[in-house]
Amino acid sequence: MSEHEPDELGSALRVLAADASVPPTLSGGQIRRRGEARGRRRRALVATAAVVVLGTGAAVGVPWVMDGSKEDRRPVAIDPSIPSSAPVFVYAPPRIDIRTKVLTLRPAGEKARSFRLTMSDDVTAGKAKVAFKNPKMKLPALLSTPPETAYEVEVSWAVNLSLPNGEALYLVADHVSGIRMHPSVLRMPAADAKWVYDRLKVGDTVTLQ
Template sequence: MSDDLDTGLRELARSAERLPPVPGAGIRHLAERRRRRRRRGAIAALGGTAAVAAVALALVLSPGGAGPERQQEAPAARPTSARSAQPAPDVRVDLSTRELVVVADGRGMPVSSGGANTPTPTGRLTVVSRTPAALVSGAEVGRPRDHRYKVLWVIRLRAGDGRTTALFGMTTDETAPGAFDVTSGWIGLRTADAKWLYDRLRTGSVITVQGHAPAAAVGGGPFA
């Protein structure tokens, strides 16, 4: 390398090491500008963070949002129909088969009901009163209507529309239950069955009655 070139490079290096002179006021001005830029950057960053937090809070509190409160909201309860709210019956009576069944233990009993001209009320009935014995017209039990007869273990029933009937022990004819229908609409039982049922049912007990008496009497009755 020539001496001239070497000398030139050293001069160039020394000149690059010397900083251009800057007055003190200029240095302060530059420092102030840097501080303002840093302050604006910090404020902008803070504003962005606050905006994100506000959006997240709005999503949580919004009725249509997907926040935890919304996700854990219990489903609306389904309305309960009046039918499903009714208690199960204590006794079921099927006039077509002439059978009464006690729901709790499945015990069945033969019955006699009203015929075609004096049908027994059907539907859901409630026990309204109980009496150990009662005098009834003969028409109630398939006997001459101008006579009165003593029946036992009478359980009176009423439907929601006001119709009435009764369960009772047919002291006038123990063979009628399960065989023929001769009452004026009451439901006759054998005396022992009527007593057993009387001891278990209370006011407010529910009996459902369905079907209808067979068109032709089975076995016939004394006044069928």
């Protein structure tokens, strides 16, 4: 508030008090004019008081409003007890459909994916364990012309699936063209094989059905 505003208010109040104390010794017209003058001063007093009140309110209220606007701009805290609307993908055991020759895998937190396999019709149903993984290894292949002599071919992203009867299957990247792999080798495109290799863990159970 300005230092002159209290003086103006006090002066107006003193003028009104002085007017009230003067005895009515004037004529009727003079009294009427005096009353009109008092009315104008009274209105000026009210206006002055309003200015003082508004000035005081602005000095106090505006920072409060500004602080309130700052408060509204603060980031809203995330309540961990409120569930997210995003879907949650729960882990599902991998399985191989030996009839359609499709591997399906759904890791925790990811969507399920299915991969077409190049595999022998002689693979039987059962449950296999992931025994080990190797980014590079040699596996048996067969010559396409008799006699079917076995030899080894280097493959990538190999996942060993151990069967209860002691036999093993291998999930590998199919990047060798024109070669007949051993029936124990299940092949898929290299990008798919890498994805499966990264997500299958030693000890996982893969169901063949």
